[in-house]
Amino acid sequence: MTRICTLSSGSSGNCIFLSHNGTTVLIDCGITGRQAIACLQSIDADPCDIDFILVTHEHSDHTSGVGVMSRKFNIPIIASRGTWSGMSIGRIEHKNRFTFDGNKSFCIGEINVIPFDIPHDANLPTGYRFELGTKKVAVATDIGFVSESVINAVLGCDLVILEANHDRDMLVNGPYPYYLKKRIGGQHGHLCNDDAGELAASLVKSGTKEIILGHLSIENNSESIAFKTVERILGQSGIKTGRDVLMSVAPRYCAGKVAGL
Ligand SMILES: [Zn+2]
Ligand SMILES: [Zn+2]
Incomplete structure (x- = not known):
């Protein structure tokens, strides 16, 4: 089963929820932790079930809540090397820091993730394509x-x-x-x-x-x-x-x- 939904969208904050066959990810979290939790609850999703946060780029409308959510719910974060070097999200435990090189695809549970370059004024920004069965x-x-x-x-x-x-x-x-x-x-x-x-x-x-x-x-x-x-x-x-x-x-x-x- 697959569920996808935007939790917030626009220059005031971006966050997307995706769940597929028991694996759940957020794409960006540019809203406060409190807002993210409220949005998740509004769609009957539990923040404790989030397996990863994927980040597209370092701008604050995509990252302001990433660190808070990672620390509060022990969620690993995946981003390009460029995004990691540019984002200010506070201290993240080593075990929760993941990166990818050269936009190689990778799997999270049954979700196949394919990062792709996007033309945007950020440090190695990426869009994501997800193959879900x-x-x-x-x-x-x-x-x-x-x-x-x-x-x-x-x-x-x-x-x-x-x-x-x-x-x-x-x-x-x-x-x-x-x-x-x-x-x-x-x-x-x-x-x-x-x-x-x-x-x-x-x-x-x-x-x-x-x-x-x-x-x-x-x-x-x-x-x-x-x-x-x-x-x-x-x-x-x-x-x-x-x-x-x-x-x-x-x-x-x-x-x-x-x-x-
Ligand atoms: Zn941006
Ligand atoms: Zn943006």
């Missing part, structure tokens, strides 16, 4: 553009958590200072709704059945703008949400709907 799931957020490694990892997945960070016009015309606009809209920043839409269309053509849009900007996007933009671009390829693909937006502060595969 016959099903595949990918987490692709914090991506400045759809690079070859991203596309290779996400195509063919049954479910993808995909970044739809900002509306390009809202970013350009919004209140952010120029350097921040440049960073977010740049090749190592965040994915805009239009690019998410183009990738979503490729995903559906490759067999993806469910897309969860995530990591929305609070200032430069809204749930309805993200959803409608991606829906419109899917429509240009004759793809209809609800009929050809299930699509939803991950809530910012609480757990989303639990998807089962």
Whole structure:
């Protein structure tokens, strides 16, 4: 049995829950330990059952609760060497520190984990593709553009958590200072709704059945703008949400709907 769900999504904090045949992992924990526990309880999950925390990159919206959760529940952490060198999560016992080299795949219980490079302004940041028996799931957020490694990892997945960070016009015309606009809209920043839409269309053509849009900007996007933009671009390829693909937006502060595969 597989359960996957976002516990929090956006620049205020990201955390994803994945459980498959008795193995449970969190992908990132950029919320407080208290918030993570409350979110887990809201989906009837026990923090004591978490086997590993996988980290995508060192930014605090992905790591602020990682150390607390690891210490409180004795949870091992897995991250790239670059992420380990960049993240500030307090003291972690040696036995709970794991790394991987060269994005080689590895297994946690029956979950096969395949890290992949993401174009983002962090130290060796990674997305993750998970092979769960016959099903595949990918987490692709914090991506400045759809690079070859991203596309290779996400195509063919049954479910993808995909970044739809900002509306390009809202970013350009919004209140952010120029350097921040440049960073977010740049090749190592965040994915805009239009690019998410183009990738979503490729995903559906490759067999993806469910897309969860995530990591929305609070200032430069809204749930309805993200959803409608991606829906419109899917429509240009004759793809209809609800009929050809299930699509939803991950809530910012609480757990989303639990998807089962
Ligand atoms: Zn980031
Ligand atoms: Zn982020």
